[in-house]
Amino acid sequence: MRPEDFDFIAKLLKDRSGLVITRDKAYLLESRLTPVARKRGLKGLDDLVASLRTAGEDLLREVTEAMTTNESFFFRDIKPFDQFKDVVLPAMLKTRAAKKSFRIWSAASSSGQEAYSLAMILKEEAPKMPGWRVEIVGTDISNEMLEKAKAGLYSQFEVQRGLPIQLLVKYFKKNNEMWQIDPSIRAMVQFREYNLLHDLKSLGQFDVVFCRNVLIYFDQPTKGRVLDNISKIIPDDGFLYLGGAETVLGISDKFKPIPEQRGIYCRNLGGASAAPSGFGGVR
Amino acid sequence: MKSCLIVDDSKVIRMVARKILHELSFTTVEAEDGQQALDRCKEALPDAVLLDWNMPVMNGIDFLRELRKLPGGDKPVVVFCTTENDIDHIQEAITAGANEYIMKPFDSEILQAKFSQVGLL
Helix, strand or coil: CCHHHHHHHHHHHHHHHCCCCCHHHHHHHHHHHHHHHHHCCCCCHHHHHHHHHCCCHHHHHHHHHHHHCCCCCCCCCCHHHHHHHHHHHHHHHHHCCCCCEEEEEEECCCCCHHHHHHHHHHHHHHHHCCCCEEEEEEEECCHHHHHHHHHCEEEHHHHCCCCCHHHHHHHEEEECCEEEECHHHHCCEEEEECCCCCCCHHHCCCCEEEECCCHHHCCHHHHHHHHHHHHCCCCCCCEEEECCCCCCCCCCCCEEECCCCCCEEEECCCCCCCCCCCCCCCC | CEEEEEECCCHHHHHHHHHHHHHCCEEEEEECCHHHHHHHHHHCCCCEEEECCCCCCCCHHHHHHHHHHCCCCCCCEEEEEECCCCHHHHHHHHHCCCCEEEECCCCHHHHHHHHHHCCCC
16 A cells, blocks of 8 residues: 555544554555445555545545444453442442432443443342433444444354353343344443544533543544543543553543552542542442 | 363364363363263363263253262353254253353354353453
8 A cells, every 4th residue: 555545544534533543554454444445346445545535425434434343242351340330330329329320421332232231230230229220321433333232133253252141041032143132221221423532521421431442542642632521521429441451641630540440440630539439338 | 270071072173172271271071972971070070061962872951960960060160062052942051050151153262251251261
């Protein structure tokens, strides 16, 4: 690929999604965009780039989606979900006892597995929280992924990565060769199209934000901007989850890690307090 | 090192499973059917059993029921690994005391995910 073509696509992706593609990742362009080119009857990447220079919104969107779509699986990494059940949920039940409701955001929700994993945990824990209303919102910039998430249809391969068999039996039905998640779980989650680089305020406030394995694709200034934006929609005693390879250190002073709870962050309010109120005493 | 008994009438499947399990630092023992597997378990109980369903002589579900009756037979973690992929079979396996269930075809990622879910890794 010619350097000027690479630069053109790299800038397009950065502007539209924040995704940073460096030259050592040029192979990703090949592997993900060649199918897009073929689908359009184009010979290869060179032709695709030529089309992109004069393309309408459809092709620009398709290319962005092809590059930003990433795999997801149920209960990914397990630990964050154990922490949700054992630490975050009890804290929410304590601090939100008066209004009996809170909101969770699965940012860059992809095909929906993270949001549905949380919904299944809440369903399992429901006897402990009568009368509570928990809203789960999943957002992504890919329409294709949002449609898949809304349908709640997963392949046999997908339901075997991370999903305990008891939960498969309890919350899924076999639909030909696919597995579909139960309507009662689907009803607990709303999926919406949203670009993380945009102003987040119209989404409303979220008490718990899952933004795992998203920042790794951004450059430093974009990471900082996204974290600052998230800080504006998280209350002082809310929680932010990042992926195992991500951190706020050196990127944003709006959050700080919660001691002993790897991957979970709370607002950094400038004081010396170690954790949000309601957090102490659980576990 | 944890031990895993691989029970499958297909030599190829046993070989694939053995390779993956060795990479996950398991010692392995193999059996071609449920009866052989039961004999192995009477000699020494493994930490884990990777279990096919349809086999000659004694099938997987009958083996599992017999295993759970042995002294200490509630201890081994049993992971079914079978082409049977409907809810009824899965439900029957869980009722008989299976801890996890893999639907073939499988790969090392699925096996690893399932083994860590049941605390073997």
